[in-house]
Amino acid sequence: MTGTGSPLQLQVDAFLHYLRVELQLSAKTRESYQRQLYTVIVLIDEMGLTEWRQLEVSQVRALAARSKRQGLQSASLALRLSALRSFLDWLVSTDALGANPARGVSAPRHGRHLPKNMDVDEVDHLLDIDTRDPLALRDRAMLEVMYGAGLRLAELVGLNCADVDLGGGEVRVVGKGNKERKLPIGATAVTWLTRWLTLRDRYAPKDDAVFIANSGRRISARNVQKRFAEWGVKQGVNSHIHPHKLRHSFATHMLESSGNLRAVQELLGHANLSTTQIYTHLDFQHLASVYDAAHPRAKREKT
Structure with missing residues (x-):
């Protein structure tokens, strides 16, 4: 399995640093990104990829499908893909990536829960x-x-x-x-x-x-x-x-x-x-x- 010093994780950690220092996102939001992206690293590693520039659209779709089979609910899958999309956009902005392969991949739609109210x-x-x-x-x-x-x-x-x-x-x-x-x-x-x-x-x-x-x-x-x-x-x-x-x-x-x-x-x-x-x-x-x-x-x- 990919170690702490792998190119995959080093770039994710640099992105998390960017979220903290540049965007000044809350700790809770950063923890959500970290949780999702570290899980993605495991899935990417199991596909045999060692660098983010090896990732293709078909593999992002496969990642989403596998997450769904593992029981991930639609809302959580949408969150995972959103975190991956934001991270890969950042890689593109730093010229570490030519294009974002997650751009065309979306999670299946899920029903919107109506808020409950009292009369x-x-x-x-x-x-x-x-x-x-x-x-x-x-x-x-x-x-x-x-x-x-x-x-x-x-x-x-x-x-x-x-x-x-x-x-x-x-x-x-x-x-x-x-x-x-x-x-x-x-x-x-x-x-x-x-x-x-x-x-x-x-x-x-x-x-x-x-x-x-x-x-x-x-x-x-x-x-x-x-x-x-x-x-x-x-x-x-x-x-x-x-x-x-x-x-x-x-x-x-x-x-x-x-x-x-x-x-x-x-x-x-x-x-x-x-x-x-x-x-x-x-x-x-x-x-x-x-x-x-x-x-x-x-x-x-x-x-």
């Missing part, structure tokens, strides 16, 4: 929390802000006191790609956030984080996930509660009420409208069910 009554039931315990009040504030603004989990956890304008009913968040946006959070979220901030100091905050743990430090994403799931159980909600479900519910309810896809895109911080358009499927499903139940011509004639 408005379920959200109201979830948020009807007994807040006599200060941490329960904090959790209520987190849930209200998450649903009130459709935040990502990282945006909620990263929220600082300086980012909150209670008078204007707004928060400032930094989303994907370091893009900053201001968002309205709604009167109810402002009320609960105000109540939490009056209690926050008793936990001796160690920094400017809005939401802190018992230790006084910024609450972790894992802790938020755990608390949300626990509240779902305590409140008797039928489905598993997680932060993205609140975000999806926000997007769906906004689209159902306004019909303004562009506005929902801006609120969610989506770079591409196509990402937001997934919610139009949810909206159509809702409208179609109403139509089928109400329109006289929607009912099938009895035979």
Whole structure:
């Protein structure tokens, strides 16, 4: 098998260095590239290739087919081919390769999973929390802000006191790609956030984080996930509660009420409208069910 110092791995390691130093990608993203490309090295080595310039389109297709036979799901296969394509593009840009043989090879299409959301009554039931315990009040504030603004989990956890304008009913968040946006959070979220901030100091905050743990430090994403799931159980909600479900519910309810896809895109911080358009499927499903139940011509004639 190819060793650590092989030309195959040396060039992959140089690419990973480029991702870290030049592109400054996150550690998680770089680990994903490394995992996929190191697996590809093993598969390439088993084909008898010792250099990347020996790789041809037919071999990339064979690599994809073998990965599929080994049980790799379509989404994971697409990720593997994407990592290989990016790496080979980089080799082309450094003149180490004349052309990218993975350019014409794509993973088989896989179905797009629609995000699951709660209806408005379920959200109201979830948020009807007994807040006599200060941490329960904090959790209520987190849930209200998450649903009130459709935040990502990282945006909620990263929220600082300086980012909150209670008078204007707004928060400032930094989303994907370091893009900053201001968002309205709604009167109810402002009320609960105000109540939490009056209690926050008793936990001796160690920094400017809005939401802190018992230790006084910024609450972790894992802790938020755990608390949300626990509240779902305590409140008797039928489905598993997680932060993205609140975000999806926000997007769906906004689209159902306004019909303004562009506005929902801006609120969610989506770079591409196509990402937001997934919610139009949810909206159509809702409208179609109403139509089928109400329109006289929607009912099938009895035979």
